[in-house]
Amino acid sequence: MKKKLFCILLSFLILFSSLTGCSFKDIFNSSSSKNRTFSNKDIIYFIMTDRFCDGDTSNDYDVDKNDPLSYHGGDFKGIISKLDYIKSLGTTAIWITPVVENEDKGYHGYWAKDFTKVDPHLGSMDDLKNLVKEAHKRDIKVIIDYVVNHTGPNSPYLTDGKHEGWFHPKMEISNYDDPTECENGWLAGLPDLNQENPKVKEFLINNALWWIKETGIDGMRLDTVKHVPKSFWSEFTKAIKEKYPNFYFLGEVWSGNPTYLEQYKECGIDGLIDYPLYYGIKSTFKPLGLSDGLISAIQQRDTYTKPELNGIFIDNHDNKRFVTDVSENKEDYLKLALSFIMTYPSIPVVYYGTEIAMEGDSDPDNRRDMQWDKTSNSNILNFYKKLTEIRNSNSAFASNNFKLLSYDSNFISYSRWDDKSTIIVVINVQDTNYKVLVDTQQNDGEYTDLLTNKTYKSENGKLNFELKPFEFLILKKAN
Helix, strand or coil: CHHHHHHHHHHHHHHHHHHHCCCHHHHHCCCCHHHCCCCCCCCEEEECHHHHCCCCHHHCCCECCCCCCCECCCCHHHHHHCHHHHHHCCCCEEEECCCEEECCCCCCCCCEEEEEEECCCCCCHHHHHHHHHHHHHCCCEEEEEECCCECCCCCHHHCCCCCCCCECCCCCCCCCCCHHHHHHCCHHHCCEECCCCHHHHHHHHHHHHHHHHHHCCCEEEECCHHHCCHHHHHHHHHHHHHHCCCCEEEECCCCCCHHHHHHHHCCCCCEEECHHHHHHHHHHCCCCCCCHHHHHHHHCHHHCCCHHHCEECCCCCCCCCHHHHCCCCHHHHHHHHHHHHHHCCCEEEEECCHHHCCCCCCCCHHHCCCCHHHHHCCHHHHHHHHHHHHHHHCHHHHCCCCEEEEECCCEEEEEEECCCEEEEEEEECCCCCEEEEEECCCCCEEEEECCCCCEEEEECCEEEEEECCCCEEEEEEEC
16 A cells, blocks of 8 residues: 555656656755755855846846946846856855836836836846746855835835825935934935835735745845834734744844844844944954954944844945955955954855955945956955855854954954864954964964964964964864
8 A cells, every 4th residue: 555655656746847847856855945044154145136147138128337327237047147156155145136126227126116026127037936946956045135115216106096105204314313214204215115004014014925935035135124113123024934934034224333233133133234343344454454443343242132143244235345445455455354254153245246356436336247257367256265165164163152362453363163173263454464472262282274274383372473464364273
């Protein structure tokens, strides 16, 4: 009887596979977000879809690559064609800009016209589903950007007579420290959705659930979080987590105050874009920079619940490219900043092109087309791949263990460890030689630098050496 049932099941699977084109691996390894979790093992690669890669010229209407405010032709098929490149970077997740249909000039995705349709400039719903499927085949999770705060400037909802009460009265925001102004005002002149209206709240929650069900995505990056009431976020995250317990939320709260950011974690948002740490990185890794700001941000780490789920970054689509913001020794400082985010216990979020040192001033200049010609011969890219290899192959970086060791205004050191090994990271933030004495917390023995294979010996609880300009050590000792 058991043999007969097995034969029937096998026949069904063969028939299903032939009709759907799915392999047995596809059948038994669902792309559902229920099976995919986020941790500080992850590395997120952030893509502005329109500026990344044009994989389908048939949707290139309205394209003007000479206009930084127009569509440039990037699409879902373009991302699919570059997934192997993305995987080669050590990436475990991609975050793509909003996918909903946008108004004219909404190349970035943040000017929603219709929350229920895919923007045709980016491809079709089938293309988006295929992107998720192909990413999952490569063990890459997918996050989409989701906006509940506002619509595009000329939303049809404003005038169609069907959405009365869906928006707050038009009001510019003059004081960004005033929660009422932030939550009710029209950010950058964009119509502000009224989430206190039960119909709006229900629509947004159901719409998010629909996108998750339709596409199989694994997470959402939540835009303009501080401009939406906390009560809404609590209901929004609860409703989604009830159906998708492992679904990941990464929230954008543009503030340098960790205590303020933590309030949104209490609303069910798993991780936050870590602006306090970003400001510390910016003040440290630059000409005449000192490590004080970075150390101060690190010392506030315990303010957060599960800080390991925060997103740590050095540039993005809202801020200048890192190397443009640095006036000299650009690649040296970029290497230091990248080395820091790859060894710190949070989730690195790397903006497309940062791995090849792309330039870009303020928006929209920081949204230039991906420079694919640079990927064939880039010292920074090779260095970046080495860093991600080190991160992904050493289990100490997957732990949440972290301790700030010795530091002053010119250097910083900290340790990561698990039961297999201890890793001590030492950074010289200056452009000159610098003698340091690192307290190893009595963890003596021989340490090997994972970047150079050079060995160092700790005695009497101390590592004593002279750092070269811009030197960064990742020292490992077996436990």
